[in-house]
Amino acid sequence: xxxxxxxxxxxxxxxxxxxxxxxxxxxxxxxxxxxxxxxxxxxxxxxxxxxxxxxxxxxxxxxxxxxxxxxxxxxxxxxxxxxxxxxxxxxxxxxxxxxxxxxxxxxxxxxxxxxxxxxxxxxxxxxxxxxxxxxxxxxxxxxxxxxxxxxxxxxxxxxxxxxxxxxxxxxxxxxxxxxxxxxxxxxxxxxxxxxxxxxxxxxxxxxxxxxxxxxxxxxxxxxxxxxxxxxxxxxxxxxxxxxxxxxxxxxxxxxxxxxxxxxxxxxxxxx
Amino acid sequence: xxxxxxxxxxxxxxxxxxxxxxxxxxxxxxxxxxxxxxxxxxxxxxxxxxxxxxxxxxxxxxxxxxxxxxxxxxxxxxxxxxxxxxxxxxxxxxxxxxxxxxxxxxxxxxxxxxxxxxxxxxxxxxxxxxxxxxxxxxxxxxxxxxxxxxxxxxxxxxxxxxxxxxxxxxxxxxxxxxxxxxxxxxxxxxxxxxxxxxxxxxxxxxxxxxxxxxxxxxxxxxxxxxxxxxxxxxxxxxxxxxxxxxxxxxxxxxxxxxxxxxxxxxxxxxxxxxxxxxxxxxxxxxxxxxxxxxxxxxxxxxxxxxxxxxxxxxxxxxxxxxxxxxxxxxxxxxxxxxxxxxxxxxxxxx
Numbered sequence: 053x054x055x056x057x058x059x060x061x062x063x064x065x066x067x068x069x070x071x072x073x074x075x076x077x078x079x080x081x082x083x084x085x086x087x088x089x090x091x092x093x094x095x096x097x098x099x100x101x102x103x104x105x106x107x108x109x110x111x112x113x114x115x116x117x118x119x120x121x122x123x124x125x126x127x128x129x130x131x132x133x134x135x136x137x138x139x140x141x142x143x144x145x146x147x148x149x150x151x152x153x154x155x156x157x158x159x160x161x162x163x164x165x166x167x168x169x170x171x172x173x174x175x176x177x178x179x180x181x182x183x184x185x186x187x188x189x190x191x192x193x194x195x196x197x198x199x200x201x202x203x204x205x206x207x208x209x210x211x212x213x214x215x216x217x218x219x220x221x222x223x224x225x226x227x228x229x230x231x232x233x234x235x236x237x238x239x240x241x242x243x244x245x246x247x248x249x250x251x252x253x254x255x256x257x258x259x260x261x262x263x264x265x266x267x268x269x270x271x272x273x274x275x276x277x278x279x280x281x282x283x284x285x286x287x288x289x290x291x292x293x294x295x296x297x298x299x300x301x302x303x304x305x306x307x308x309x310x311x312x313x314x315x316x317x318x319x320x321x322x323x
Numbered sequence: 324x325x326x327x328x329x330x331x332x333x334x335x336x337x338x339x340x341x342x343x344x345x346x347x348x349x350x351x352x353x354x355x356x357x358x359x360x361x362x363x364x365x366x367x368x369x370x371x372x373x374x375x376x377x378x379x380x381x382x383x384x385x386x387x388x389x390x391x392x393x394x395x396x397x398x399x400x401x402x403x404x405x406x407x408x409x410x411x412x413x414x415x416x417x418x419x420x421x422x423x424x425x426x427x428x429x430x431x432x433x434x435x436x437x438x439x440x441x442x443x444x445x446x447x448x449x450x451x452x453x454x455x456x457x458x459x460x461x462x463x464x465x466x467x468x469x470x471x472x473x474x475x476x477x478x479x480x481x482x483x484x485x486x487x488x489x490x491x492x493x494x495x496x497x498x499x500x501x502x503x504x505x506x507x508x509x510x511x512x513x514x515x516x517x518x519x520x521x522x523x524x525x526x527x528x529x530x531x532x533x534x535x536x537x538x539x540x541x542x543x544x545x546x547x548x549x550x551x552x553x554x555x556x557x558x559x560x561x562x563x564x565x566x567x568x569x570x571x572x573x574x575x576x577x578x579x580x581x582x583x584x585x586x587x588x589x590x591x592x593x594x595x596x597x598x599x600x601x602x603x604x605x606x607x608x609x610x611x612x613x614x615x616x617x618x619x620x621x622x623x624x625x626x627x628x629x630x631x632x633x634x635x636x637x638x639x640x641x642x643x644x645x646x647x648x649x650x651x652x653x654x655x656x657x658x659x660x661x662x663x664x665x666x667x668x669x670x671x672x673x
Contacts, residue, residue, distance in 0.1 A: 064617070082618070084585035110580055110613040112573045114518050207527050209589060256527065272527035279468065279475040280589070315481070 064106045067148070067156040077102055085123075085255050090164070093145050099164040100145055105255075106157040117150070123255050124149040124158045130203055130257040131162070137201035140194065140216075140250045165250050167217055171210035173245065174281050187215070187245050188290035194249035195273070195291070196298025199305065204265045206256030208273035210280060214250040263301075267308035270295070274309075324400045324646065325353070327385070327424070328638025331377045331417035332409025332437050333461060334360040334368040338384040339635030340392045340399075343642055350447055353392035355628060355635040356384055365497045367490065374412035381420045388634070396428050401650065403641025406434035407662030409462065414658040422656055433641035434651040437632075438463060438664040441598040442474060443643060444636035449623035451596045457583045457611070458664075460599035460632070461486035461505075464579070466528060466586045467664060469672065474664045477586040478528030485575050486601045488532040492571060495543050496564055503631075508568045509604055515569020517560045523574060528585055530578045539571050576607045580614050593620030603630040643671040 064087055070077055077091035086105045093100040105120050107113070124147055134141040147160040170191065177184055191213060198205065205212070258265065270292070277288045292309075296302050330337040340353040360376035362368045389396075404421035407414060425432045442456050456467040456474070464480035483491075486505060493504030498511070521538050524531040543564070545553060552561045583595055595615055597608065608624050615622045629636065644650075647670040 082588070084581070084588035108577075108614070109617070110610040111577045112518050115523070115573060115577060118520075119523060207585075211589060256525070268526060272529075275477070275528075276589070279470060279477055282471050 064104070065156070067104055067106075067151055067159050070102065070104075070159075083253070091161075093161060101142065101162045101164055102159060103162065104157060104159045107151070107155055113155075120151075120158050121149045124160055127254045127257065128160055130254045130259060133259065134198065134201065134203055134251075134254075139198050139201055139203070140248055141254070142250065142252060165214045165216055165252065167214045167247055167250070169211050170213040170215055170249070171280060173215050174210055174284055174287075177245070183245050184284060184287050185290050188287045189294040190249045192291040192294030192296075193298050194251055195270070196295045196302055198251060199266045199269070199302070200299035202259055202261045203254075204258050204260045204269045205251065205254065206258060206269065206272075207253060208269055209276035212251065212253040214252055215245070215247045216250045217247045263305050263308045264312075266305045267312045270305065270309050271312045274313075324642060325394065325398050326433070326638040326642035326645065327388070327399050327402050328435070328440075328634040328636065328641055329381070329385075329402070329404045329417050329421050330437070330440070330632055330634045330637045331381070331413045332405045332407070333413065333632060334362075334373050334376075335632040336360070336377045336380050336384060336417070337632055337634035337637070338381070338388040339633060339638045340388055340394060341635055341638040341642060343646065350639060352635055353394065354388040355633055356388055356391070357631070357633055358384060359502070361501045364499050365494050366500075367494060368500075370410045370412040373410065374416045377413050377416040378420075381417065384634075385420075385424070399428065399430060401431045401433050401641065401645045402428075403433040403435050403637045403645075404656075405437050405440070405637055405658070406651070406656075407659035408437060409658075409660065411658075411660050414660070418656060418658045422653060425653065425656075431645065431650040432653065432656045433645050433649065434656060434658070435637045435641045435644070436662055436664060436667045437637075438465065438467075439474060439667050439669070440636040440640040442467065442596070442664075443640040444629050444633075445596045445598040445623065445625055447639060448625050448629050449596060451594050451623040453592065454594035454596035454623060455583060455586045455590060455592045456596045456598060457579060457602070458599045459485050459579060459597070459601035459607075461490055461601075463599060464530070464532075465664060466582050468586060468590045468592065469669070470590075472669050472672070474667065474669065476663070476665050477589070478530070478582040481526065481529050481531045482533040483536065485530075485532055485579060486599070488536045488575060489571070489601070491536055492539055492543070492568075495540050496568075503600065505601060505604065508572065509606065511565050512568040512572045512606065515563070515565040515567070517555065517558065517562055517566045517569075518573055519555065519562060519566060519570045521570055521574045523578065525578050525581055528582050530582060532575060535571070535574060539567055542567055572604075572606055576604070576610050579607065580610045583611065584614050584618070587618060587620065593618060595620065595622045597622065597624045598630060600631045603627045647671050 077089035080088045086103045089102040091102045108116050128144050131144050142162040142165050145161040149158045151158045296306050325342050328339045337357045339355040342351040358380045360373050402425050458465045462484050464484045465476050466478040467474045489505045498507045522534045552563050611622045
């Protein structure tokens, strides 16, 4: 039977103070955990991303507050650490982990990342499969860099990686973002696969140097790949190959990954 | 076409007869009966005793099912049985019965993956087209989505299954196993009011329940040492066994809903189908409903006849395979404790 829902869905309201932002933030996506808006920071010419984690009414309110606060703070801390260590991630601009205590969840503002998700790129390119190898290598290197500094993402999927065109990335060591002009140009002139991998959504990230955690991270990515891009499954070997060469200790993690694969419950005992 | 389905991968022995009319029409359930091996409070069901239960009941159940459906042996096209996953001894007992009937009646055998049985029956009953499936039972916890002829596992329990966590906590509290330990925990949880802090163990799309069980077991021991209740230091509330059941449910179901929501967001689906014994829990259904509503989606669930292990789902999934030309030769009609959902090639779906 289909369970009937008591009330029609209400659009999630913006948390204060964004209810009065002008121009109002535009909703980009509704993820599982959070709503992502495009808005501006301080001046309308400075675009930024707003991640709002609304209260989850299905969860007990105490549990919900505990999880939301913990996740926003831990995400911000991890992003700051990555940035400090030179891993390509969006920078943190501002946050409110407790929603000012009025039950509206919590939010964090981040630097705007130009480009498209790796998922979109792979789906578009997947049919031909050509030229994906370079992209796979970049993914391996980006994940390797992150693991090297002791950060484990926790939810590595191709939706959580952006391919930022070169021209829109960090220039002269400053965080100047090319909102419209240069980014557009890069897409038309350059190859679709050109650019830099920027890891996003660190909502489940933890700081860890353990091989086990890093291996589980890769395992999550491997399975996400298998289920989202079955046609590009072979490409994942290239991710692992480049990962293995990306930092000291990566080879040990790959060895651990083999154990993790075998551990999935009810995993076939053959081979 | 008509199929007989035999299920006995855990403590339920199920026999079902299903009719698939000509293409496009809904399947008809001709009979669906079940007999459950119930262990005493504080104990789980052991493979040896469960197998014995299945052996002593299966003939009676098959006879009763045939009689209920008003069928003769000639009317049945194939005999479907659970190949796995499940407990070894009970699976073997039912496989032996299936082989015996196949030889005696001269019918083809079809070995069925238990998890695929749940999914296909859920889809058939609810009419959900292409849902994200949450399969939760005593032995399995999986979030599944269909892609390219396979039911792909997005997330799963890394250690014990959610139902096993609930069952074992029922054992700790020495709650009755009749009709099911999880059902009795649910009833107690309805009277619980205070949430105690338990670990919340979601790793990506996977979750872990053994640490939660260990933590709540420690609290239960504290409860017993304090004669049925203690004062929580921060809230000054008296914590009871009802509160522990409530907290356990709130925590583990929040984890399940969370990983399901993440899978939905990832594959872009708005439908959820809950199958498996734990799927009959009303609180889990309610939480899933709220989540789906906020995503403008819908939840599909079945009642205990189809949620809890049954023979009809094995008959249904087996018949789908049989209609597309898949059968299991007698010499291959083994069973296996480990049989992943994604190993099955799903020939019958687009």
